[in-house]
Amino acid sequence: MTNKLFVFIIILFFIAVLFTAYHLFIQKELPKDINQNPPLGNQQIKCLDCNIILISVDTLRADHVGTYGYLKPTTPNIDKFANQAYVFENAYASSPWTLPSHTSMLTGFYPQKFHAELPTDILPENALTIAEILSENGYKTVAFSTGAFITRNQGFAQGFATFNELQNWQDAQEISQKSINWLNQNQKSKFFLFIHSFHTHDPYSPQDQFIKKIDSDYQGYLNSINISQIVDINTSKTNLSEYEKRRIVSLYDAEIAELDNYFGQFFKTLEDLKLMENTIIIITSDHGEEFGEHGGFAIHSYSLYDELLRIPLIIKIGDQLNHKRIQNLVSLVDIVPTILNIINPKSPILSDGQSLVGTFNNEFNNKAVYSETASSKQYMLQVIEEGENKIVKGTFQPKTRDNTQILPKAKMVRENNYKLISNFNGSLELYDLANDPNESNNLINSLPQIKENLIKKINSY
Numbered sequence: 001m002t003n004k005l006f007v008f009i010i011i012l013f014f015i016a017v018l019f020t021a022y023h024l025f026i027q028k029e030l031p032k033d034i035n036q037n038p039p040l041g042n043q044q045i046k047c048l049d050c051n052i053i054l055i056s057v058d059t060l061r062a063d064h065v066g067t068y069g070y071l072k073p074t075t076p077n078i079d080k081f082a083n084q085a086y087v088f089e090n091a092y093a094s095s096p097w098t099l100p101s102h103t104s105m106l107t108g109f110y111p112q113k114f115h116a117e118l119p120t121d122i123l124p125e126n127a128l129t130i131a132e133i134l135s136e137n138g139y140k141t142v143a144f145s146t147g148a149f150i151t152r153n154q155g156f157a158q159g160f161a162t163f164n165e166l167q168n169w170q171d172a173q174e175i176s177q178k179s180i181n182w183l184n185q186n187q188k189s190k191f192f193l194f195i196h197s198f199h200t201h202d203p204y205s206p207q208d209q210f211i212k213k214i215d216s217d218y219q220g221y222l223n224s225i226n227i228s229q230i231v232d233i234n235t236s237k238t239n240l241s242e243y244e245k246r247r248i249v250s251l252y253d254a255e256i257a258e259l260d261n262y263f264g265q266f267f268k269t270l271e272d273l274k275l276m277e278n279t280i281i282i283i284t285s286d287h288g289e290e291f292g293e294h295g296g297f298a299i300h301s302y303s304l305y306d307e308l309l310r311i312p313l314i315i316k317i318g319d320q321l322n323h324k325r326i327q328n329l330v331s332l333v334d335i336v337p338t339i340l341n342i343i344n345p346k347s348p349i350l351s352d353g354q355s356l357v358g359t360f361n362n363e364f365n366n367k368a369v370y371s372e373t374a375s376s377k378q379y380m381l382q383v384i385e386e387g388e389n390k391i392v393k394g395t396f397q398p399k400t401r402d403n404t405q406i407l408p409k410a411k412m413v414r415e416n417n418y419k420l421i422s423n424f425n426g427s428l429e430l431y432d433l434a435n436d437p438n439e440s441n442n443l444i445n446s447l448p449q450i451k452e453n454l455i456k457k458i459n460s461y
């Protein structure tokens, strides 16, 4: 009995030695490309049959959002959300104003493809929107939009079973509450919910509690600013002190804080209903706002500097709690292919953009991003004043444009750190954003090779 036990122990000992030797010597020698685990490729990031929520916060500069480094407490709820999401540091709008940028956000193509470039343009029927694609694939589609170009009248209801237009531009409370009500009633359906809030767009008239939160030391009289006052500032009819200009920026920030507060309630509803677990949620914007960096103040639409084009893009995928900051240059045209790729990795994607799923796994591409505007400063100031009156009175009428009409445009291309702007008058500007993020040093005469390369791209995009 004792001998048998001894032999058994010896056998066990040799098995242990062989096992250790295998791991120490033999397995170590295996070539590195033999890996039985699933590859760390695009296929890992998917959320099949997930709901989709796309939130467009109109006129939200990336650099006024906490997760993008802003120091004032504008966005505690968005920041908390971003801590469990992919945050794109270099996301670009395809235009510095609403209609063309939303065309890209909802179709995956640059605005020129559909001639959706002027305030009176209509997104044509032949434009295939993400809402149409999802609707055809069994999703219940709903939109809450605060008008102003993103309307049924201008073609943006395509694909939405329900397209709700709000009239109140100070919409933070209303749009979040209506979205919450809708979620409560439709939580069992597979859905696509699109929210377009105009709250952070001018005019700025935030509630007192949010102004106090942002700018408690202010001693002046300015607690709101309307469209006519903004036009007067931009046509030099009104000259403001630096102190009052800073106040106007605070009013804008307070509008962001107010929106963030109500979106906090919306996020809480998603948690309470356990919808965070099976929903892809995307927060972005259509453009920023300028505050004197390059001439304009509390306005947007006619120039192509980063204060107008750098937007937040934050993507959370189902129950994944990944937080990653991604440096790749990306664009609004990438949103549609990304959604389609996540819900069905095999789906064919036709788009000017590309799926961002690869970037979640550190794939780097050095693609170029583009932006354009057909609205000159003079034209836009006119449209802002007239447009607001017409929208308020309900007399604003879009029209189908002759597609052969060639519009004067300003265009922008960015590749790597370099950005080329081609202005309405044909003049060119070239900036090295790594060393000159404020775009103050025009290098157009110093870097001929980069200039030629970017001119070629801008002429052929």
Ligand SMILES: [Zn+2]
Pocket: 058, 059, 097, 098, 099, 201, 286, 287
């Ligand atoms: Zn807008």
